[in-house]
Amino acid sequence: MATVTFEKAQRWYAGADTAAVPGIDLEIRDGEFMVLVGPSGCGKSTTLRMLAGLEAVDGGKILLGDRDITTVPPKDRDIAMVFQNYALYPHMTVADNMAFALKMAKVPVAERRKRVAEAARILGLEDYLGRKPKALSGGQRQRVAMGRAIVRSPQVFCMDEPLSNLDAKMRVQTRTDIARLQADLGVTTVYVTHDQVEAMTMGDRVAVMKDGLLQQVDTPLNLYDRPVNLFVAGFIGSPQMNLLEATAVDGRAAIGDYLVPVDPTAAQKMRGAVTVGVRPESWRIVSDAEGGLPVRVTVVEELGADSFVYGTSGVEGTPANIIVRIAARDQVHRGDVLHVTTDPADVHVFDTETGERLSA
């Protein structure tokens, strides 16, 4: 068991004009499930691979517990990796695949057998131990890849999008399986994904990255409730948070004629152009007389438990789609004009220029 600490760890690929990861500072606690999430090319895999030892660290340090592993070769780091395409040895049986790292580490045969049997039991692979990888389904291969990591009982698991080759249903199931397994084993885990739903559901904490830089590291709920900047606000949450451009007027944010109520901290700090963020579920429908933002409904998505209304307001600065979550049985139809408003506590105010959060 161990903590993982990145200290200004930098990776600069040969021939690139900027660093893929200019210098990341991140502390991962013992036994924590840390998810790295961000759009494609933001440096998640690079960060993970620096930890695994597959990518050289060009500056800064990486610590495992108190041990500096910056220049330690991968096999001596006591870190196991689960790859996106599983990377199983095609000519070896499932059992041999799982035992291979132990064999390399000169673990005695009896001990190897015991550990493979144990991992196979945990993962429900007992019936497949004699098969070659090509005779397995995608989900089974994924589990073998997990098994290969488990048998080593390493200090850290690294996983790079291990679910991206599964179909949607398998992905949801395996997601919970991995999260539960990790909780049972208590092994510190760094998990890379570009899927924010995966990040939110699996992580103890989530690190959101963009262009090689950490944007925010926090628990899923804190990311959702208090995104520190516009990027995180837009990235976390599905459907997306509504981001509306407004002007600060006397401690309120004006969108056309609609004055959005904001919290006192934001009211004090905001000047000029601001961006107002409201989650779809934070809108309230009000009568025409009460004012609010007028939304002309273009699409209603009925999901059973609730519905999402997509509409446009026509006011300058508002996005093409304003998304409002309503109760499923509310009668809203295409072409209706709704008036929506919200409460100060549910409004996220950002500086449009810097993207910084202004709300408390």
Next chain:
Amino acid sequence: MNRRPGALVYGLLAAFVVGSALPLYWSFMIGSHTRERALDTPPPLLPGGHFLDNAGRVLNTIDFWQAMLNSLIVSTVCATSVVFFSTLAGYSFAKLRFRGSSPLMGFVVMTMAVPTQLAIVPLFILMRDYRLLDTLAAVALPTLVTAFGVFFMRQYLVDAVPDELIEAARMDGCSMIRTFWTVAVPAARPAMAILFLFTFMQVWTDYMWPLVALQKTETLQIALDRLALTGQGQSTDYALLLAGTAMATVPLLVLFVLTGRQLVTGIMQGALKG
């Protein structure tokens, strides 16, 4: 996707098979007639009953078994060596990042453009200086590794071995050479079989270089050459010559039958990967 090929495809394939098999058939067929019958116009088209006579004459005229043994030794050594070194070098070029990798590969490819005939004189001088002339070593040395082999294995391994697999082996604690054995060699096996056969055949049928490098020692091709000269004032004894040729082809045929399965799977795999 189980479309059956049409008559045209079958026709073309059949023509190709006949075209490839014809020379083989021809040498066996002529080799099974008497010397006089072999010279008839029009020539015979069906096998006669004199193959064993002719084979006996071949064995009496030249030291067939010794020549065949020499050819077997040289071909096996060369093919094994080419496969071994080409797989190692091809893997390095395909998967290892090292300085000068691409210029070096470019150089290797360029050497393929140099015609072999051009190298014969310098090679001869080299062998003479090392006192290797008239030994099997002189025949084998220039073909212990070939540019084509390196190029071929590189092209194959680039696609056949996923980078992730190499990284997995590294994480599992493999040294570089161990990674080569566990990851690259199993993946390369079909290509290795093809390269082995190809090189074996190339060395087996090579005529020019052994002719230059050898004097008393004989490979099969050199020995067969002597069959052609045994006419002594008369026209060439085609029955004798072609019987010898047919006999010299037998080891190749055996090799193909033995490795045929590997070969076909290899070709199929290449096809699937596009």
